[in-house]
Amino acid sequence: MQVTSVGHAGFRIDTTAGSILCDPWVNPAYFASWFPFPDNSELDWDSLGDCDYLYVSHLHKDHFDSAHLAAHVNKDAVVLLPDFPVPDLRRALEALGFHKFFETTDSVKHRLSGPKGDLDVMIIALRAPADGPIGDSGLVVSDGVTTAFNMNDARPVELEVLHDAFGHVDVHMLQYSGAIWYPMVYDMPVRAKEAFGVQKRQRQMDRCRQYIAQVDATWVVPSAGPPCFLDAELRDLNDDHGDPANIFPDQMVFLDQLRKNGHERGLLMIPGSTANFTGAQLNSLNHPTADPESIFTDGKAAYIEQYAQRMAPVLAAAKADWAAAEGDPLLEPLRARFEPIMLQSDQICDGIGYPVELRLGRETVVLDFPKRTVREAIPDEKFRYGFEIAPELVRTVLRDDEPDWVNTIFLSTRFKAWRVGGYNEYLYTFFKCLTNERIAYADGWFAEAHDDSASITLDGWEIQRRCPHLKADLSKFGVVDGTTLTCNLHGWSWDLTNGRCLTSKGHELRSAKA
Numbered sequence: 001m002q003v004t005s006v007g008h009a010g011f012r013i014d015t016t017a018g019s020i021l022c023d024p025w026v027n028p029a030y031f032a033s034w035f036p037f038p039d040n041s042e043l044d045w046d047s048l049g050d051c052d053y054l055y056v057s058h059l060h061k062d063h064f065d066s067a068h069l070a071a072h073v074n075k076d077a078v079v080l081l082p083d084f085p086v087p088d089l090r091r092a093l094e095a096l097g098f099h100k101f102f103e104t105t106d107s108v109k110h111r112l113s114g115p116k117g118d119l120d121v122m123i124i125a126l127r128a129p130a131d132g133p134i135g136d137s138g139l140v141v142s143d144g145v146t147t148a149f150n151m152n153d154a155r156p157v158e159l160e161v162l163h164d165a166f167g168h169v170d171v172h173m174l175q176y177s178g179a180i181w182y183p184m185v186y187d188m189p190v191r192a193k194e195a196f197g198v199q200k201r202q203r204q205m206d207r208c209r210q211y212i213a214q215v216d217a218t219w220v221v222p223s224a225g226p227p228c229f230l231d232a233e234l235r236d237l238n239d240d241h242g243d244p245a246n247i248f249p250d251q252m253v254f255l256d257q258l259r260k261n262g263h264e265r266g267l268l269m270i271p272g273s274t275a276n277f278t279g280a281q282l283n284s285l286n287h288p289t290a291d292p293e294s295i296f297t298d299g300k301a302a303y304i305e306q307y308a309q310r311m312a313p314v315l316a317a318a319k320a321d322w323a324a325a326e327g328d329p330l331l332e333p334l335r336a337r338f339e340p341i342m343l344q345s346d347q348i349c350d351g352i353g354y355p356v357e358l359r360l361g362r363e364t365v366v367l368d369f370p371k372r373t374v375r376e377a378i379p380d381e382k383f384r385y386g387f388e389i390a391p392e393l394v395r396t397v398l399r400d401d402e403p404d405w406v407n408t409i410f411l412s413t414r415f416k417a418w419r420v421g422g423y424n425e426y427l428y429t430f431f432k433c434l435t436n437e438r439i440a441y442a443d444g445w446f447a448e449a450h451d452d453s454a455s456i457t458l459d460g461w462e463i464q465r466r467c468p469h470l471k472a473d474l475s476k477f478g479v480v481d482g483t484t485l486t487c488n489l490h491g492w493s494w495d496l497t498n499g500r501c502l503t504s505k506g507h508e509l510r511s512a513k514a
Helices: 066-072 088-095 162-166 189-214 251-260 298-320 331-342 344-354 392-397 425-431 436-447
Strands: 002-007 010-015 019-024 053-055 078-081 100-104 109-112 117-126 136-142 146-152 171-175 218-223 274-278 281-286 355-360 365-368 373-375 386-389 415-419 457-458 461-464 478-481 482-489 492-496 511-513
Touching: 002 218, 010 146, 019 136, 053 373, 078 088, 078 117, 136 162, 146 189, 162 461, 171 189, 189 251, 218 251, 218 274, 218 425, 331 365, 331 373, 331 392, 331 436, 331 457, 344 425, 344 436, 355 392, 425 436
Parallel strands: 019 053, 053 078, 078 100, 146 171, 171 218, 355 386
Antiparallel strands: 002 010, 002 274, 010 019, 109 117, 117 136, 136 146, 274 281, 355 365, 365 373, 386 415, 457 461, 461 511, 478 482, 482 492
């Protein structure tokens, strides 16, 4: 089996039974804030796109690059489709001309029989509202000799199915770096922001090491990040100036941490790198440049500067496509967009629980979730949650009928936020579910009762085994520090003395002294 990195979370997996292209991303994403790092634009994309199978893990724009898929990927490729509750991914691929689909069943091994031979595949589909835009997934591939698990940025809860179906995993590709806007965009004291950044940087790498230990593959390839920020307004977000609070560490940082924790089989792969495996044996690892590590070490800032100069026309063209900042007031179009969704989402609106302020240039709009209305602000009105967003971004997503502000505005980091109290999962779920199908599914998901009957004992506390957030197994992801439990899958925390969630509203935990 030959595994070729094509950048970010993208790989091409070549076997005697066929080739699978996974998550090819080239064009800037999220209002041109994110670019692949290192640069992958010069790869032979027509050749890479001449594949037998296509796998797109989910609809985030650093995985689903519609322009690139339309221009460079074989439309006769068989699409390996995750088992998602809402068919948006299939519809998006059909709109680009793909017409052959192999619909998988979540966490079930399937055999692909083609003219070149047989491949075994399994797609672990994550279907909670917090997973991507209503879904994320990881792909397992075996040619009968070598097994690869491309987890990209998915966060599976159950991994026993992986070993039950395939046994030993030879190579494991997974995310280790940040892919979020927190804490950078939040209005908080500088020292607090730095402390939260340091904490998040380490937690995301700790979570990755926990997954590596669970999968126990022979070889590990850190992937799916970090993005590169080439806009001058965002350049400080790159981890190229020794900031310990930066949440976007690169591959070399993580590989060094792996080595410090006793894991010596991490592989650096950059766009164009190829690794050949026979089972657990690494036969060769070749890079497109003689010294790939130099991109990440002393020359990183210079590399990003040169990259930014090359991509300046691309960035300018993307910005030219944004809607104008000035125009008619945004109150009425936002009312038409949001109120029908609010009226369908009792669980989510009640979970948000408060009016939310949107400062849009000279205009302020209030999303009154308790009353299910969009209105003007009342003089001296106070808010628990608020956002400041450039009006041109809002006008663009309205123009494009965008169903997911998280996958456009928020991941761009081109906004500011503030809140009183903890993170509100319901609020960000609302913003990613701006269609009737999505909101109906998400509201129903929250309405379901979660099983908390099973218990575990952890550092002197008896607690429910399943995390109240997304059902992660706390015997694997739970860490106790004094009277605080943290689930490292998403970094949520609870006060063990009373079960109160310290991260978000609701989500109480059953806990008692053992």
